[in-house]
Amino acid sequence: MTKILEKVDLSENVVKMVLDAPAIAKKRKAGQFIVLKIDEKGERIPLTTVDADPEKGTLTIIFQVVGKTTAKLATMKAGDELMDLQGPMGRPTHLEGVKNAVCVGGGVGVGVVYPIGAALKKQGAKVTSIIGARNKELLILEEEMKGISDNLIVTTDDGSYGIHGFVSDALKTLIESGEKIDEVFAIGPVPMMKAVAAVTKNYGIKTTVSLNSIMVDATGMCGACRVAVGGETKFACVDGPEFDGHAVDFDLLASRLRMYMTQEKESMDNYRCECHGK
Amino acid sequence: MENNEKKEKKEKVPRHKMPEQDPKVRIHNYNEVPIGYSEETAMKEAERCIQCKKPGCRTGCPVGVDIPAFVKLIAEGKFIEAAWKLKEDSALPAVCGRVCPQESQCEKFCILGKKDEPVAIGRLERFAADFERNSGQVKIPEITAKNGKKVAVVGAGPAGLTVAGDLIKLGYEVTIYEALHKPGGVLVYGIPEFRLPKSIVEAEINYLEKLGVKVVCNAVIGRLETIDELFAEGYDAVFLGVGAGAPVFMGIPGENLSGIYSANEYLTRSNLMKAYLFPEYDTPIVRGKNVAVIGGGNVAMDSVRTALRLGADNAYIIYRRSEVELPARAEEVHHAKEEGVQFKLLTNPVEYIGDANGWVTGIKCVEMELGEPDESGRRRPVEKKGSEFVIDVDTVVVSVGTNANPIIPMTTPGLETNKWGYIVADEETGKTSREGVYAGGDIVTGSATVILAMGAGKKAAASIHEYLSNK
Ligand SMILES: Cc1cc2nc3c(=O)[nH]c(=O)nc-3n(C[C@H](O)[C@H](O)[C@H](O)COP(=O)(O)OP(=O)(O)OC[C@H]3O[C@@H](n4cnc5c(N)ncnc54)[C@H](O)[C@@H]3O)c2cc1C
Ligand SMILES: Cc1cc2nc3c(=O)[nH]c(=O)nc-3n(C[C@H](O)[C@H](O)[C@H](O)COP(=O)(O)OP(=O)(O)OC[C@H]3O[C@@H](n4cnc5c(N)ncnc54)[C@H](O)[C@@H]3O)c2cc1C
Ligand code: SF4
Ligand code: SF4
Numbered sequence: 001m002t003k004i005l006e007k008v009d010l011s012e013n014v015v016k017m018v019l020d021a022p023a024i025a026k027k028r029k030a031g032q033f034i035v036l037k038i039d040e041k042g043e044r045i046p047l048t049t050v051d052a053d054p055e056k057g058t059l060t061i062i063f064q065v066v067g068k069t070t071a072k073l074a075t076m077k078a079g080d081e082l083m084d085l086q087g088p089m090g091r092p093t094h095l096e097g098v099k100n101a102v103c104v105g106g107g108v109g110v111g112v113v114y115p116i117g118a119a120l121k122k123q124g125a126k127v128t129s130i131i132g133a134r135n136k137e138l139l140i141l142e143e144e145m146k147g148i149s150d151n152l153i154v155t156t157d158d159g160s161y162g163i164h165g166f167v168s169d170a171l172k173t174l175i176e177s178g179e180k181i182d183e184v185f186a187i188g189p190v191p192m193m194k195a196v197a198a199v200t201k202n203y204g205i206k207t208t209v210s211l212n213s214i215m216v217d218a219t220g221m222c223g224a225c226r227v228a229v230g231g232e233t234k235f236a237c238v239d240g241p242e243f244d245g246h247a248v249d250f251d252l253l254a255s256r257l258r259m260y261m262t263q264e265k266e267s268m269d270n271y272r273c274e275c276h277g278k
Numbered sequence: 279m280e281n282n283e284k285k286e287k288k289e290k291v292p293r294h295k296m297p298e299q300d301p302k303v304r305i306h307n308y309n310e311v312p313i314g315y316s317e318e319t320a321m322k323e324a325e326r327c328i329q330c331k332k333p334g335c336r337t338g339c340p341v342g343v344d345i346p347a348f349v350k351l352i353a354e355g356k357f358i359e360a361a362w363k364l365k366e367d368s369a370l371p372a373v374c375g376r377v378c379p380q381e382s383q384c385e386k387f388c389i390l391g392k393k394d395e396p397v398a399i400g401r402l403e404r405f406a407a408d409f410e411r412n413s414g415q416v417k418i419p420e421i422t423a424k425n426g427k428k429v430a431v432v433g434a435g436p437a438g439l440t441v442a443g444d445l446i447k448l449g450y451e452v453t454i455y456e457a458l459h460k461p462g463g464v465l466v467y468g469i470p471e472f473r474l475p476k477s478i479v480e481a482e483i484n485y486l487e488k489l490g491v492k493v494v495c496n497a498v499i500g501r502l503e504t505i506d507e508l509f510a511e512g513y514d515a516v517f518l519g520v521g522a523g524a525p526v527f528m529g530i531p532g533e534n535l536s537g538i539y540s541a542n543e544y545l546t547r548s549n550l551m552k553a554y555l556f557p558e559y560d561t562p563i564v565r566g567k568n569v570a571v572i573g574g575g576n577v578a579m580d581s582v583r584t585a586l587r588l589g590a591d592n593a594y595i596i597y598r599r600s601e602v603e604l605p606a607r608a609e610e611v612h613h614a615k616e617e618g619v620q621f622k623l624l625t626n627p628v629e630y631i632g633d634a635n636g637w638v639t640g641i642k643c644v645e646m647e648l649g650e651p652d653e654s655g656r657r658r659p660v661e662k663k664g665s666e667f668v669i670d671v672d673t674v675v676v677s678v679g680t681n682a683n684p685i686i687p688m689t690t691p692g693l694e695t696n697k698w699g700y701i702v703a704d705e706e707t708g709k710t711s712r713e714g715v716y717a718g719g720d721i722v723t724g725s726a727t728v729i730l731a732m733g734a735g736k737k738a739a740a741s742i743h744e745y746l747s748n749k
């Protein structure tokens with residue numbers, strides 16, 4: 001059992017939780033994730049380890065409500081317990097030798113790119129961050145990102161805050177301004193990562209993306225998470241989750257993410273009814 | 279002379295049939311297919327055994343179960359005692375009685391099998407173990423006083439569970455680290471409920487916990503802690519029983535389309551995550567109408583029979599050789615046929631076809647014919663030119679074998695693996711290239727059987743004991 005120590009709503013449907021998980025907190029590195037299961041009948045879902053305090057033994061996750069499991073998780077509060085927590089899974093982000101980095105985060109992906117930016121800052125790299133959301137209300141972690149970035153650029157799709165446009169547009173502007181960039185780390189919705197990779201490809205800038213394929217065991221046993229990178233099949237849970245953005249088949253990823261759409265809807269509808277019944 | 283007479287007499291009684299659920303009924307439920315012997319039938323079947331002085335059956339059992347002794351106890355109506363006898367040699371008799379390939383092991387060497395059908399050793403084993411479990415009289419064996427030494431077991435499959443059971447009885451402090459949220463390995467995530475009820479595996483694990491074994495789930499060794507960190511933490515030896523759990527795909531075009539599963543994923547969703555009970559359980563699974571399973575082994579049979587229970591109208595086995603070469607147990611093939619599985623033999627997939635949404639709609643196959651025998655002695659299937667055809671499907675389960683999982687070797691310096699990534703360990707002792715690190719089961723041999731994994735666990739436990747006693 002894992003205790004929830006703290007719960008904060010970051011926006012309408014994005015929640016931050018601090019968990020009591022000393023063993024994982026001690027080991028976890030930027031880029032790694034956990035798998036949690038709320039209760040006996042629950043699904044196993046992967047979430048990035050956004051932050052950890054090895055001394056206090058705590059682990060931070062940030063998630064967006066998209067379906068039944070995340071909706072149910074969002075109703076839990078400090079003091080409640082999760083049945084299962086496995087991790088840290090996946091390979092840590094490869095950060096060695098990166099001196100000038102751009103961290104691009106879209107939506108809840110800002111939470112996922114934050115630890116990478118923090119680790120880069122810690123190793124003395126220059127960090128420029130571009131974070132975006134559909135609108136002002138949905139933007140998360142602005143203060144935290146400011147704290148770890150030498151320069152922070154904010155965009156919103158509707159122009160309600162920061163620059164009007166997509167993060168990929170802002171990145172393009174930045175590159176064209178002559179900014180020296182060793183590597184771009186881009187994390188967010190699949191179309192966003194695809195757009196960013198398309199921009200950087202033109203300039204030959206190395207781009208790392210984190211793939212959120214559907215997972216079951218996350219130990220390399222099932223192959224649910226398979227993605228195509230450079231024409232080869234890889235398992236995102238053990239070979240990734242981070243890959244070369246220029247080699248990833250994003251369309252395949254997007255179509256595999258739709259595999260359970262009907263069931264996910266059924267599950268969510270049932271859950272909503274249950275909640276209203278109470 | 280006397281023995282011969284006895285034999286003559288006994289041979290007249292035919293082997294007792296196992297009562298089974300009707301195929302038409304059972305494809306709509308997940309309950310076990312064979313129902314089990316009644317006490318009366320078990321005693322009658324046990325009486326068929328002629329109590330050989332040099333029992334061939336026993337040599338066929340990888341862990342050397344004292345078959346005549348436990349069978350005799352059943353014949354005498356001493357069912358609990360029979361179960362205890364079994365447990366002297368096998369830690370999981372209720373499991374082995376169900377899933378051992380008896381026809382190629384113990385029963386193959388039963389003397390009665392020469393002229394008639396062998397004693398139904400597996401069914402009797404299952405009967406005795408079930409009787410004990412249901413009676414509530416599970417005996418907790420005497421445990422030697424604690425010796426102060428600690429052993430870590432990685433992986434809670436049959437190999438790891440056996441090591442833990444043996445070492446705890448010898449006075450070691452034993453902790454099992456299991457990557458998933460439930461212990462049992464393939465017994466819980468792979469083999470379906472209708473062949474091995476999960477409550478049986480749970481009971482066996484509860485028993486180990488009663489003996490004092492600590493089971494830590496959600497602990498992926500290599501990630502949460504490395505082998506070196508386990509030693510630094512004070513463990514005196516480590517056993518690796520991490521299985522062969524990495525699925526193999528064929529590498530043909532379209533294999534990543536939606537609707538295409540590995541058998542591991544399909545079975546894990548269904549068994550471990552209980553997706554067959556969706557939406558009561560949260561994990562979804564595709565309930566295909568036309569499901570093809572690629573492969574002809576036991577895992578393929580489990581997958582195709584699962585597809586039927588999930589509501590398939592057409593469930594196919596696509597296998598590139600002919601019926602005689604099917605690697606699955608004859609009993610499983612028989613069960614599959616009874617349930618309506620369609621066998622597309624001498625057929626090999628070459629490409630998957632998908633729709634605009636990226637969902638599989640068909641398998642382009644070629645017909646095969648058998649050519650010259652290959653190294654394994656089986657006739658090599660070769661493609662018939664121009665024989666391409668398409669099978670319409672909406673779900674595919676690829677069941678063509680497994681590979682070694684890379685996490686442990688990737689994170690354990692100095693641990694020798696072979697060219698396929700399996701851990702190199704001595705067959706008799708389980709010793710690996712690292713001092714104090716032992717390995718056994720599928721991670722050493724590649725995908726094998728429950729009883730062989732248990733056998734390897736037994737040998738490793740004995741050699742860990744020897745190593746730590748002299749240390
Ligand atoms: C390595 C990894 C790290 C992740 N980190 C985070 C994170 O830090 N914060 C966060 O909010 N989300 C993260 N995700 C995504 C998160 O796992 C899914 O949002 C979650 O599984 C959805 O579960 P659900 O039951 O609420 O929704 P469901 O009803 O199962 O799904 C609803 C929608 O989410 C999509 N979806 C389903 N499963 C996944 C999945 N595994 N990944 C992505 N989308 C999925 C579906 O396509 C569907 O459109 C991560 C995914 C991976 C693989
Ligand atoms: C579908 C299916 C049907 C089968 N049917 C039969 C049958 O009828 N009869 C038969 O005899 N055999 C059968 N087998 C084969 C048999 O199940 C295996 O040979 C046997 O389970 C191997 O045991 P094991 O202990 O070596 O490994 P496994 O049972 O594979 O257990 C390994 C365990 O280690 C865990 N693990 C892996 N990596 C780590 C890590 N890094 N840290 C911690 N834990 C880890 C895994 O999660 C797993 O629980 C079948 C196999 C399958 C897949
Ligand atoms: S353990 Fe398996 S091989 Fe040995 S006697 Fe029992 S059923 Fe036969
Ligand atoms: S070989 Fe057959 S008859 Fe002889 S002891 Fe074994 S089970 Fe009994």
Ligand code: FES
Nearest residue numbers: 218220222223237
């Ligand atoms: S999630 Fe099962 S192999 Fe990656």
